[in-house]
Amino acid sequence: MRELRHDPIQKRWVIISSDRARRPVDLEPDLQAPERVVEPARCPFCGGNEDKTPSEIWRWRDPGAPAGGPGWSVRVVPNKYPALTIEGNVEREAVGHYDRVNGVGAHEVIVESPDHGKRLADMTLSEFVAVLRAYRARLNDLRRDARLRYILIFKNYKERAGASLQHPHSQVIATPVTPRTVAMELDSARQHYGLKERCLFCDILHQEVREQERVVQMDEHFITVAPYASRFPFELMLAPRAHGHDFGLLDDAGLERLAFHFRDVLRRMQKGLGDPPYNFLLHTAPNTESMNKRPNYWSTIAADWHWHIEILPRLTSVAGFEWGTGYYINPTPPEVAAAYLREVEL
């Protein structure tokens, strides 16, 4: 079974995807799972093992290397255990008081390097740029599919942050619905723009630049801050300083500037926080193809939305309080976190 179900109380979409586990006994491995350690020789993502993955969707090729086989620095393949599948039409239906959509979507893996032990923070600039190129390429390609409303690119680093394989990788999930937190952000931004004809994110970033105390890193093009209402210790938000609603519109020079800034931030975390597990998530504009179907609703998106990357180190565990209330207890004020990361010597 693969379907999306809507909770009418919390207005939240849930993906029910029951290939892998059903009964509690099947969940056990997930429970204790240490990061699945695979020797490079048997790792499906390592260079030379290209035949161990489903067929390649995209690659960043070394100059002169032939297609297929080795000679790549980044490649994208379908997830072998996808939460959603790409075939079929989107069927939306009511189930009594509930709503469901069949499980159409995409689930891909971005293999960030042929090297099993390579970490993003340790990459050369051109290696890092190649990863960002893959993000941009998959985003812009999947957007041509009008069935897909949102394309999420994210990374889980280390087992504690949800990574089930050690080899450096990111993931892409594209869904026929807009997820709640993104919908919430879009709404907030639209409301703010409706009142003030200014971008909410630009307003926030101007305040951060003025006050400085929550700024971790800033250059001419990008800024990383510890958000005022951080949920987690050392939570960060990276954003372009100039207004821009769409990561997919970045040109090569933009990707290079982003790589430089982003890598610096990851290095500060790696050195200052002891190479912690983390998640990061790209929040960019929803799919323009789907947007065209609801033109009035999305008409101001280029003005009111501002793409950004959420970076969430996993330093504390999340207790019951957070689950049931929607608020979080954070023991580290963002001002303290930002000052600490600013001072890390690289």
Next chain:
Amino acid sequence: MRELRHDPIQKRWVIISSDRARRPVDLEPDLQAPERVVEPARCPFCGGNEDKTPSEIWRWRDPGAPAGGPGWSVRVVPNKYPALTIEGNVEREAVGHYDRVNGVGAHEVIVESPDHGKRLADMTLSEFVAVLRAYRARLNDLRRDARLRYILIFKNYKERAGASLQHPHSQVIATPVTPRTVAMELDSARQHYGLKERCLFCDILHQEVREQERVVQMDEHFITVAPYASRFPFELMLAPRAHGHDFGLLDDAGLERLAFHFRDVLRRMQKGLGDPPYNFLLHTAPNTESMNKRPNYWSTIAADWHWHIEILPRLTSVAGFEWGTGYYINPTPPEVAAAYLREVEL
């Protein structure tokens, strides 16, 4: 520092409470923390050690036992490391584009038994009723404080679910703001009532009773279902079958019926799922004292709201996908979970 901060993008309150930990090195213990194992002789919650806690707020006394010292079956004490403090006025202010409220509130511990090893699922009916009495007493007492908008009662069972002490206990947190998920539920219920003049939860429960496939346990007074859009494997919702907006209005007979039903559900989880870590959370109506300040907003609450308990076993880990998108991938369809728990032989 203790304050509540509002995120203008996600419209979410975060508690910044930085007594305990600041720098990453201080977070470390939390990172690896095994459930803090304390011998009963040194456990502050064990019978006979009453002098090891801050002074008692409430107790359910054994017949004939004197106040203070042993002779209780449930007692409530202030949390020694509170996220919020009870002194002072509520100060709400703007901080540029942000909002803050000072950290006024209550944070209490409900010690469920003098016995270090007692589990809720193993309690006698009268022991379980005493725990529910404590919930009702604290809810109704804290409501007299008009500064407090919401009173949350919850339990973290085992370290993986956020418990930092082994001795059986629940917690109470009362805040001067309404948490986002509760606000979301209140909104959904009000919208539904506005359209249909029916309670959203009653509608949902009627559908569940009709369809049966997601019902785990049902008697004349209470029902427990695996919600249609369950986020987690074996997530459950327990609710009264008859409409009621306020847990605090339950009479003694109601508490006894609830204890009987609730204990049965916990036993099914304990036996069927191998005594898993879990959280549960009581979602009841917001504080009526605060309500009086916004009469129009809350005027239909007795009709449109329906109290319930969310029960969340912790069988899988939460990966990055969930954090950044607000949707969840659940590998166990709720129909499968409900059938499994229905069939557990007690």
